[in-house]
Structures are given as structure tokens and as C-alpha cells.
Amino acid sequence: MMQKSKGISSKNKWPYLFITPYFLSYSVLSLFPILFTLYISLTDWDLYGNRNFIGFSNYTQLFFHDAFFWKSLLNVMIFMAVYLPALVLMGMLVASLIESKLIRRKTLFRLSVFSAYMTTPVAVGIIFSLLFDWQGGFFNNMLMELGLIQEKINWLGSASSSRWVVILMVFWKNLGYFVMFYTAGMASIDTSIYEAAVIDGASSKDVFTRITIPLLKPINLFLIITSIISGLQLVEEPMLLFSGWASGSSMVGGPDGSTFTPIWYMFDASFNGSAFKYGKGAAIAYGTFLFIALFSVVGMKWINRDGDDK
Numbered sequence: 001m002m003q004k005s006k007g008i009s010s011k012n013k014w015p016y017l018f019i020t021p022y023f024l025s026y027s028v029l030s031l032f033p034i035l036f037t038l039y040i041s042l043t044d045w046d047l048y049g050n051r052n053f054i055g056f057s058n059y060t061q062l063f064f065h066d067a068f069f070w071k072s073l074l075n076v077m078i079f080m081a082v083y084l085p086a087l088v089l090m091g092m093l094v095a096s097l098i099e100s101k102l103i104r105r106k107t108l109f110r111l112s113v114f115s116a117y118m119t120t121p122v123a124v125g126i127i128f129s130l131l132f133d134w135q136g137g138f139f140n141n142m143l144m145e146l147g148l149i150q151e152k153i154n155w156l157g158s159a160s161s162s163r164w165v166v167i168l169m170v171f172w173k174n175l176g177y178f179v180m181f182y183t184a185g186m187a188s189i190d191t192s193i194y195e196a197a198v199i200d201g202a203s204s205k206d207v208f209t210r211i212t213i214p215l216l217k218p219i220n221l222f223l224i225i226t227s228i229i230s231g232l233q234l235v236e237e238p239m240l241l242f243s244g245w246a247s248g249s250s251m252v253g254g255p256d257g258s259t260f261t262p263i264w265y266m267f268d269a270s271f272n273g274s275a276f277k278y279g280k281g282a283a284i285a286y287g288t289f290l291f292i293a294l295f296s297v298v299g300m301k302w303i304n305r306d307g308d309d310k
Helices: 002-040 057-065 067-099 106-118 121-131 138-145 159-188 191-199 204-215 217-232 236-241 262-271 278-309
Strands: 043-045 051-053
Touching: 002 043, 002 278, 043 278, 057 067, 057 278, 067 106, 067 159, 067 204, 067 217, 067 262, 067 278, 106 159, 121 138, 121 159, 121 236, 159 217, 159 236, 191 204, 204 217, 217 278, 236 262, 262 278
Parallel strands: none
Antiparallel strands: 043 051
């Protein structure tokens, strides 16, 4: 018996040995930077090596006295309040069209819609900066050719229009992501449910609103929660849009800070300007993380409550 238990104990060591490299790499490459960033957020640290421990002063300044941080949060809230409902609605409609009998080559249509999501954020920012460029942008040239405008519009020069450009950019990039999930959800719905509804005299509108949409509710919740999390991390697209490489003028945060995002603010505070404030940048990162965690917890409770009600 002793030999048998000893043999089992020896065998149980192997799984731990196999997963040890993962935990070591995770500790070095992920866990240590996370904890070290938390420490940096409690200091006043600049590029020149001056590092003073100041406790929660960065967080106090950030949450109670920093208007730029709250404006960056307000900007992403405005973005999400517009493009999230549009993504849900258009994603369902496009997915329903692809899954209908009108479309035969469904794989081709799925790929064409999803290809925008596979485009890198840097490429998306460059594409839209070219489309909405004041001097030679495609939209200005097209509107002038159609006679709809008499002079070119500076789309990226005003707060209101620049926000709409960012919203359109995020919508275009993420539509394929929503369509992919909706098509998978619609394909998993039992066709006998639709057939029974049609036999009972339900119209196409009734089938879509009373059967398809309710059955896609778990997917809707997942997409909304993940989109809120990614929306709070938005940075590459607006940063490239206003980098100035196409228009010749660089604007941090866009006109009047209308496209400033928390992660962009973190980057600007940490690496831009003459004073490199690593402690402030780390505090912005953790402050944004707190809002991401808050939305995640609220969303998960919403999902669990929905499952308990059933």
C-alpha cells in the first residue's frame, strides 16, 4: 500500500511540473508589471529618476481635481451611447439578412463583413484620416462633385464632427464582430421554432421581434459588456486619426479634447511633454481599470440574475 500511494504521489507531480513554465512566465511578464505599475501609481516618478512615495495623492488628484480624466471618460461614454445601440440593431439586421434565403453564398458575405474587424487599429485610423481629410479627403471630394457642398468641410477640426467621425470609425470596425456572433446565434436556433410560428400565422416581423431577439439575449449581454470594456480602452483609432501625419497638424485629444480617451490621457501624461509623469500615468491606468471592473461586475450580476429568473 505504501508503494502504491508513493507511486500515485510521484505521478501527481508531473502536471505541476508541466504547468510551472506557464506560471513562471506569467509571474515575470504579467503579474510583476501589474504589481509594479500599482507601486508606480503611488509615487511621483519622472524620466530623470526622481521617485518619491506619495501614497494616494495621484488618485486624489485624479478623481477629485482632474477635469481631463472625467472629460475623457465622458467622451467614451458618449461614443458608446451612440455606436452600441447602432451596432446591436445593424448587427442583428445584417446577420438576419445573411442567414435568410435571399443570400446564397453566406460564407462570402460573412467574410466580407468580418474583414473590417480583422483590420488593425493603426490601419483603421489611417484610412479614416484619409477619408475625412480637409484638403483631399474622399468625402469632401465626393460631396463637392455631387454639388451638396460649396466648400470643403473640416471634419476633424470641430468637436462635434470629430466625435461623429470616431463613432463612425468604431462602428465600421466592430460591425463584423457583432454580425459574427449574431449569425452563430441565429444558426443555432432550432428551425422547428420558426416553422411553428409561421404555421400559427406569425409574420416575418413577429418572428424576428418575438422569437429571434429574445433567444439572442445572452449574446446581446455578452456583446454589450465586452464592447463597454473595449470602449473604455479605446486609444489607437482616435490617436492615429489626429496624429497629424495626413492633415499636417497634430491635436492631442482632438479639437477641444472631444476625442480624448482615458488610455490616450494615460499615454500623454506618461510619455508626452517635457515632464514625464509615470506615477500619474499609472494612476490613470488603474483608475480606468476600476471603471472597467465596475462595469464587468454589474454586467455579470445582470447575467446571473437573468439566469436565476429563468
